Amino acid sequence: MLHDQQVVVIGGSEGIGLAVAKAARAQGARVLAVSRTREKLEVARKAVSGLEIQVGDINDPESIRGIFSGVTAVDHVYIAAGSTKVGSPLDHPIQDFKHRFDERVWGSIDVVRAAHGRMRAGGSFVFTGGLSSDRPVPGAWVSGIATMAAEQLARVLALDLAPIRFNAVAPGYTETPMWDSIFPREGARALDAVTARQPVPRLVSPDEVAQAVLLLMQNEAITGETIHIDGGARLV
Numbered sequence: 001m002l003h004d005q006q007v008v009v010i011g012g013s014e015g016i017g018l019a020v021a022k023a024a025r026a027q028g029a030r031v032l033a034v035s036r037t038r039e040k041l042e043v044a045r046k047a048v049s050g051l052e053i054q055v056g057d058i059n060d061p062e063s064i065r066g067i068f069s070g071v072t073a074v075d076h077v078y079i080a081a082g083s084t085k086v087g088s089p090l091d092h093p094i095q096d097f098k099h100r101f102d103e104r105v106w107g108s109i110d111v112v113r114a115a116h117g118r119m120r121a122g123g124s125f126v127f128t129g130g131l132s133s134d135r136p137v138p139g140a141w142v143s144g145i146a147t148m149a150a151e152q153l154a155r156v157l158a159l160d161l162a163p164i165r166f167n168a169v170a171p172g173y174t175e176t177p178m179w180d181s182i183f184p185r186e187g188a189r190a191l192d193a194v195t196a197r198q199p200v201p202r203l204v205s206p207d208e209v210a211q212a213v214l215l216l217m218q219n220e221a222i223t224g225e226t227i228h229i230d231g232g233a234r235l236v
Contacts, residue, residue: 002217003028006074008067010058010111011081013040015176016128019206020078020213022048027214029075034067058107059099061114068114076217077115078126079108084143097142104128104146108153116164124165126216127154129226131172134234151226158224165223167216172230174204199232 007024011017012033021031025048033048034056035041041053056067058081068074082104085097108127115125130147132140147170154168173191195203212227228234 001027002075002214005029005076006032006071007217008032008034008071008074008077008115010034010056010064010077010079012078013037013044013053015080016171016174016206016209016213017078017080018044018047019210020080021051023207023210023214024076024217025050032067032071035081058111059103061110064107064110065114068118071115071118073120074115074118075120075123076126077111077124078213078217079111080128081107082128082146084140086139088139089141100142101146101149105149105153108150112157112161116161119164121163122165122220124167124217124223125154125157126213127151127166127168129154129168129170131170131228131230131233133170134228154226155224162223165216165220167222167224168226169209169212169216170226170228170230171209172198172204172228172233174206174209174229176206195231195233197236198230199235202231204229204231 002024007029009017009021012021013035021033024031032052033044034054036057038055045051045053054067057063085100112125127150129151132144133148133151136144151168154166157166173195195201209229212229216222
């Protein structure tokens, strides 16, 4: 159980991050949700009783250091923050893609650097990988590289910074607000035809991913691992 433990969720105002914050609060954890957008954080605070919030940007190392400077001790950190850019690497300015990679990889490193000195015994970091690490999708090349890097980061840091534990979750097609920007008219439901081919033929829910995140936080024998929550999508 996470009772009285301090959990920090980077990207905790919506989607999987919010589901993790809600699940951790249900187990009695003290939860700090961090997001770039104050308005989304205020909505999250109303939705999750006792949730603490703070504006912060994973792309800004000084912002991340400021967040953790105000936290005396940390037990677990989950990093949900990360966006994507769909398109050929030949068709857009490379900076449009580089930013998406940097926030998932260098942003995660900045979080680790800021938080690890405050991590209590038994503590952990959980990164977010993804289906595209195993099943590349045309146009989503930067996501595939970045999510694979996040999963590898968990493995290498599990050795470099032991006994702190590092793990990752790899969600499949999950019903989150991210799809609204990619498919403005249909959102996540645009993926219905794709998910119908999966062994579990539906979208994954944020709560199902959150269950895996909490498992990785609580089981002190797991480190350097990636858990797939994808309805078997990587198998077909």
